[in-house]
Amino acid sequence: xxxxxxxxxxxxxxxxxxxxxxxxxxxxxxxxxxxxxxxxxxxxxxxxxxxxxxxxxxxxxxxxxxxxxxxxxxxxxxxxxxxxxxxxxxxxxxxxxxxxxxxxxxxxxxxxxxxxxxxxxxxxxxxxxxxxxxxxxxxxxxxxxxxxxxxxxxxxxxxxxxxxxxxxxxxxxxxxxxxxxxxxxxxxxxxxxxxxxxxxxxxxxxxxxxxxxxxxxxxxxxxxxxxxxxxxxxxxxxxxxxxxxxxxxxxxxxxxxxxxxxxxxxxxxxxxxxxxxxxxxxxxxxxxxxxxxxxxxxxxxxxxxxx
Numbered sequence: 001x002x003x004x005x006x007x008x009x010x011x012x013x014x015x016x017x018x019x020x021x022x023x024x025x026x027x028x029x030x031x032x033x034x035x036x037x038x039x040x041x042x043x044x045x046x047x048x049x050x051x052x053x054x055x056x057x058x059x060x061x062x063x064x065x066x067x068x069x070x071x072x073x074x075x076x077x078x079x080x081x082x083x084x085x086x087x088x089x090x091x092x093x094x095x096x097x098x099x100x101x102x103x104x105x106x107x108x109x110x111x112x113x114x115x116x117x118x119x120x121x122x123x124x125x126x127x128x129x130x131x132x133x134x135x136x137x138x139x140x141x142x143x144x145x146x147x148x149x150x151x152x153x154x155x156x157x158x159x160x161x162x163x164x165x166x167x168x169x170x171x172x173x174x175x176x177x178x179x180x181x182x183x184x185x186x187x188x189x190x191x192x193x194x195x196x197x198x199x200x201x202x203x204x205x206x207x208x209x210x211x212x213x214x215x216x217x218x219x220x221x222x223x224x225x226x227x228x229x230x231x232x233x234x235x236x237x238x239x240x241x242x243x244x245x246x247x248x249x250x251x252x253x254x255x256x257x258x259x260x261x262x263x264x265x266x267x268x269x270x271x272x273x274x275x276x277x278x279x280x281x282x283x284x285x286x287x288x289x290x291x292x293x294x295x296x297x298x299x300x301x302x303x304x305x306x307x
Contacts, residue, residue: 001022001023001024001139001158001159002022002023003020003021003022003023003161003205003207004020004021004022004023004049005018005019005020005021005207005212005213006018006019006020006021006042006045006046006049007045007211008034008035008038008041008042008045009038009041010034010035010037010038010067010276010277011037011112011113011276013273013276015172015173015211015212015273016172016210016211016273016276016277017034017035017038017067017209017210017211017277018032018034018207018208018209018210018211018212019031019032019033019034019042019209020032020163020207020209020212021046021049021051021056022139022158022161024058024136024137024139025136025137025138025139026057026058026136026137026139027055027056027057027058027136028046028051028055028056028057028058029056029057029058029059029060029136029139029141030056030058030059030060030075030080031060031062031156031163031207032060032061032062032068032069032163032165032209033059033061033068033069033070033071033072033074033075034067034068034070034071035066035067035070035071035113035114035115036066036070036071036073036074036114036115036116036117037070037111037112037113037114037115038071038115039071039074039115042071053074053075053078054078054079056075056078056080057079057080057081058080058081058083058134058136058141059072059075059076059080059081059082059083060083060134060141060143060154060156060163061082061083061084061085061088061154062153062154062155062156062163062164062165062166062167062209063085063088063149063150063152063153063154063165063166064084064088064091064092064098064150064152065150065166065182066102066113066114066117067114067209068165068166068209069084069088069092070114070115070117071115072092072120073092073117073118073119073120076120076121076124076125080124081124081125081126082120082124082125082126083126083127083128083134083143084125084126084127084128084152084154085127085128085143085145085152085153085154086127086128086129086152087151087152088152089125089127092119092120092125093119093120093121093122093125094119095117095118095119098117099117102114105282128143128154129143129145130143130144130145131143131144139158139159140158141156141157141158142156142157142158143155143156144156144157144197144198144201146165146167146194146197146198147167147185147187147190147191147194148167148186148187148188148190148191148192148193148194148195148229149165149166149167149179149180149181149182149185149186149191150166150182150185151185151187151190152185153165153166153167153194155167155168155194155197155198157201157203160202160203160204160205161203161204161205161206161207162198162201162203162205162206162207163207164198164206164207164208164209165209166180166209166210167191167194167195167198168195168198168206168208168222168225169208169221169225169228170208170210170211170274170277170278171208171210171211171214171221172210172211172266172270172273172274172277173266173267173269173270173273174265174266174267174270175261175264175265175266175270175271175274176224176228176260176261176264176265176266177221177224177225177228178225178228178232178257178260178261178274178278179191179225179228179229179232180210180277180278180282180283181232181282181283181286181287182282182283182285182286183282183285183286183289184285184286184289186286186287186289186290187290187294188229188230188233188290191229192226192229192230195222195225195226195229198222199219199222203218206218206221210277210278211277232283232287233287233290235253235256236249236253236283236284236287236288236290236291237291237295237298237299239252240287240288240291240292240299241298241299241300246284246285246288249284249287249288250280250281250284253280253283253284254275254280254281257274257275257280258271258275261274
């Protein structure tokens with residue numbers, strides 16, 4: 001079994017978004033596709049490895065955010081089967097709400113960042129539930145439901161390899177793992193549970209969309225990630241409770257993350273790459289919604305408990 005990690009070169013920058021491909025007896029299996037804006041570069045990477053786009057017969061999506069699933073429709077046009085969580089499938093078949101939601105965040109930058117998005121025919125979409133398996137010749141791929149970053153998130157296991165999606169963290173160059181907090185489905189308790197689910201797989205290899213195989217100890221990576229999830233959640237709780245507004249949170253959190261990364265040994269280029277892969281402003285909306293929806297009493301003593 002040969003595994004390829006292709007650099008999609010998001011916005012021309014290396015080491016930001018990876019697509020992981022596995023050679024199987026039933027063609028190439030691709031784990032996440034990157035955005036459609038990088039499809040031409042990914043096709044070039046496939047060609048250099050001796051493959052054509054038509055050789056990708058199976059696309060396993062960790063979730064449907066544009067940086068992970070944006071090019072899925074391109075591979076569907078070439079005949080690939082697209083595998084996705086049941087909550088994600090309707091938005092691949094009819095992406096109008098997904099596009100509208102993203103446009104509210106990115107505005108006129110949508111196409112530059114993510115390219116184009118088109119519906120995927122329903123016959124090309126296969127829904128996978130928790131613990132469902134797909135047999136590709138002698139290779140079995142198993143989906144595991146792992147919410148926290150998104151409610152429609154899967155990680156995938158084949159043999160002793162795991163593709164971790166975003167719930168397994170962002171780790172670039174020599175930097176530490178950090179959790180990409182994003183709206184609208186950030187849920188801290190679920191994220192911590194998902195990390196433990198990944199830990200229980202005892203993977204020999206863990207692949208990240210941001211970026212590539214984890215070097216060194218996977219348990220240590222997961223320990224550091226879980227600690228960061230807790231620390232960031234607490235950081236936001238304390239400042240929301242103190243009355244900081246969204247603008248203050250955005251500025252302070254960006255500075256805090258940059259300092260944290262530098263303190264962990266990240267270079268200035270890597271700090272900028274982390275911001276590209278995981279924009280700090282996204283965490284603010286995600287954290288505000290999480291605390292106000294799930295634990296309002298923690299950030300506003302006058303609020304009734306959500307329990």
